[in-house]
Amino acid sequence: MTVFNFSAGPAVLPREVLEQAAAEMLDWHGSGMSVMEMSHRGKEFISIYEQAERDLRELLAVPANYKILFMQGGALAENAIVPMNLVGHKAQPATVDFIDTGSWSAKSIKEAKKYANVNVAASAAHTKYNAIPERHTWQLSKDAAYVHICSNETIDGVEYHYVPDVAADTNGAPLVADMSSNILSRVIDVSKYGVIYAGAQKNIGPAGVTIVIVRDDLIGQALPVCPSAFDWKLVADNNSMYNTPPTYGIYIAGLVFQWLKRQGGVAAIELRNIAKADLLYDYLDSSSLYVSRIARECRSRMNVPFFLRDESLNDAFLAGAKDRGLLQLKGHKSVGGMRASIYNAMPIEGVRALVDYLKEFEKQHA
Ligand code: PMP
Numbered sequence: 001m002t003v004f005n006f007s008a009g010p011a012v013l014p015r016e017v018l019e020q021a022a023a024e025m026l027d028w029h030g031s032g033m034s035v036m037e038m039s040h041r042g043k044e045f046i047s048i049y050e051q052a053e054r055d056l057r058e059l060l061a062v063p064a065n066y067k068i069l070f071m072q073g074g075a076l077a078e079n080a081i082v083p084m085n086l087v088g089h090k091a092q093p094a095t096v097d098f099i100d101t102g103s104w105s106a107k108s109i110k111e112a113k114k115y116a117n118v119n120v121a122a123s124a125a126h127t128k129y130n131a132i133p134e135r136h137t138w139q140l141s142k143d144a145a146y147v148h149i150c151s152n153e154t155i156d157g158v159e160y161h162y163v164p165d166v167a168a169d170t171n172g173a174p175l176v177a178d179m180s181s182n183i184l185s186r187v188i189d190v191s192k193y194g195v196i197y198a199g200a201q202k203n204i205g206p207a208g209v210t211i212v213i214v215r216d217d218l219i220g221q222a223l224p225v226c227p228s229a230f231d232w233k234l235v236a237d238n239n240s241m242y243n244t245p246p247t248y249g250i251y252i253a254g255l256v257f258q259w260l261k262r263q264g265g266v267a268a269i270e271l272r273n274i275a276k277a278d279l280l281y282d283y284l285d286s287s288s289l290y291v292s293r294i295a296r297e298c299r300s301r302m303n304v305p306f307f308l309r310d311e312s313l314n315d316a317f318l319a320g321a322k323d324r325g326l327l328q329l330k331g332h333k334s335v336g337g338m339r340a341s342i343y344n345a346m347p348i349e350g351v352r353a354l355v356d357y358l359k360e361f362e363k364q365h366a
Contacts, residue, residue, distance in 0.1 A: 004350035007328035008154050008303060008341040009181065010201040017255040035251040040244050048247075049240070052254030059257060059266050060183075062190050062213055069212040069232060070240040070250050075104075075180045075199040077230070078210060079111035082176055082195060084226040086218060087116050087145045097121045097144040097173065099164075102129040102153030103334060104178060112148070115223065119144065129156040131295035135169050144173040146194060152182035152300050154202070155332040157292075157339070159300035163192045174218060182302050183211070184260060185344055186270040194218050202302070203344050205253035208246040260344065269344050276342050276351045277301040283355045289362040307337035310365070314338075317361055324357055326350075 005012040028035050031044050038045045053068055062068060073081065087094035096116045098109045100123035112118050119141045122133035140147065147170040152159040159182060164170055174194025183198040190196065190213060200209035212232065220233045228234055234242045263269055281299060284292045284306050292299065292306050308314055317338070321329050331337040342351055 001325045002349075002353075003325040003327060004346065004353055005327045006340045006342070006346070006350075006354070008202070008332070008339060009199070010207050011203075011341055011343050012345045013205070013252070014256065014259045014345045017252065017259050020255055021252060036248045038247065040241055040247050045247055045251075048251050048254055049245075052250055052257060055254065055257035055261060056211070059260055060188065060190055060213070065216045066190060066213050067216065067219065067232075067236045069214065069235050070245050070253075071210040071212055071230070071235060072208060072246050073230070074207065074210055075178055075197060076107065076111070078178070078197040078212065079108045080114065081212075081226070081230045081232075082146075082148070082197065083112045083115035083223075084230065085222045085232045086174075086176070086195070087221070088223040088226075089221040090143075090145050093117045094145045095119055095141045095143065097138075097140050097147040097170070099123075099133065099138065099147070099149045100125060101132050101150055101158055102156035103332075104153055104155065104180070105148070105150040108148060108150065108178060116145065121147070124158075128293075129153065129158060130293050132158055132160060132298045135164065138169065140171045140173075142171070144171065146174045146176045147171075148176045148178070150178040152179070152185075152302055154181040154303050154341075155305075155335055155339075157294050157300045157303045157305040158298045159302065161298065163189065166192065174215070181341075181343075182300070184266055184269070185273050185302055187266050200249060200253055202341070203256075205256050206249045209249035209253055211253075256345075263344075272348065273301045273342070273344065276346065276348050277304065279348070279351050279355060280304050280340060280342065283358055287358070287362055289365060290358060302343055303339060303341045305331055305335055305337060305339045307331075311337075313361075313365060320361055321354075321357060324353065326354055326357055329354075 094116050097119050100120050121138040121140050176195040179196050180199045181202045184203045194215050196213040198211045201207035222231045229243045284290050290306050329338050331339040
């Protein structure tokens with residue numbers, strides 16, 4: 001049976017990548033070693049690292065005045081690492097602005113409060129995070145060190161389909177984005193951001209790698225308490241090798257970047273992601289059994305939460321899905337219902353199989 005894995009993360013990886021990794025597991029390119037066994041300072045791993053960095057830079061068209069860091073700790077660690085690195089040059093405590101659009105921005109806010117005065121400039125909590133607060137309602141601070149957004153809320157299923165403008169929308173403060181669950185899924189203009197960070201385990205590779213893309217002038221402002229391994233300056237000055245980087249994860253990420261290039265790059269995958277999301281949302285909107293509760297203009301292309309109007313059917317729905325090889329569709333416990341995560345590596349056939357099942361289940365329960 002063909003299996004389609006709709007997990008929110010760690011999530012499905014391209015099959016070609018897993019096959020290549022399996023073939024290279026015991027002996028990478030005639031080196032006689034597995035990538036896991038290599039020194040991070042040896043020429044073999046350095047070549048893997050440099051290729052991965054180059055490919056990611058090309059895929060996202062990262063300008064030359066931005067560093068790409070491969071770190072550890074996941075996006076949650078970055079919730080602390082970001083304020084620790086961006087407020088050291090300000091009078092303490094510094095102020096930072098947040099837009100609260102869901103569970104992940106709420107977590108970012110909680111963590112940043114340990115290092116800065118947090119101003120929640122806008123929050124969608126009162127509407128159960130079903131939309132992004134409109135830009136003109138944001139109550140920004142006068143002198144924030146940065147403005148933080150979560151570009152795609154993995155749990156709640158809302159995504160920005162525009163980039164807040166530094167002049168018009170953030171009062172001149174650098175824009176920081178948690179892109180954990182939509183990085184590489186759509187074309188972005190990196191120059192509009194001060195910092196982009198993302199855990200790898202959705203569109204990049206295995207958990208354990210964290211990508212940080214940071215503009216040069218924002219490096220070197222860390223608070224004295226910032227742990228050395230998390231100080232972007234030290235990490236950047238040492239090409240992400242201040243301490244041992246997550247070598248195997250970087251290798252797999254590199255294979256995913258090459259796969260993405262073979263697919264035609266980010267612009268090509270974005271078109272496929274739009275087609276996949278449209279297929280699913282169009283069916284949900286036409287159905288009388290299922291419902292999406294997210295405002296149309298900010299529906300996520302990556303994470304599609306939906307509900308059965310009769311929630312007593314949830315268990316039967318999930319059991320039937322599993323029988324058909326449609327896995328990990330249960331919604332996050334804080335939201336309930338169902339969630340289909342349809343990242344880059346989910347083929348359109350997977351979404352078609354899901355929609356076929358949705359139709360069939362709806363017919364059975366009409
Ligand atoms: N931010 C977002 C948007 C996420 O989706 C996640 C993980 N699902 C996190 C942060 C936390 O990432 P990690 O568990 O890697 O720290």
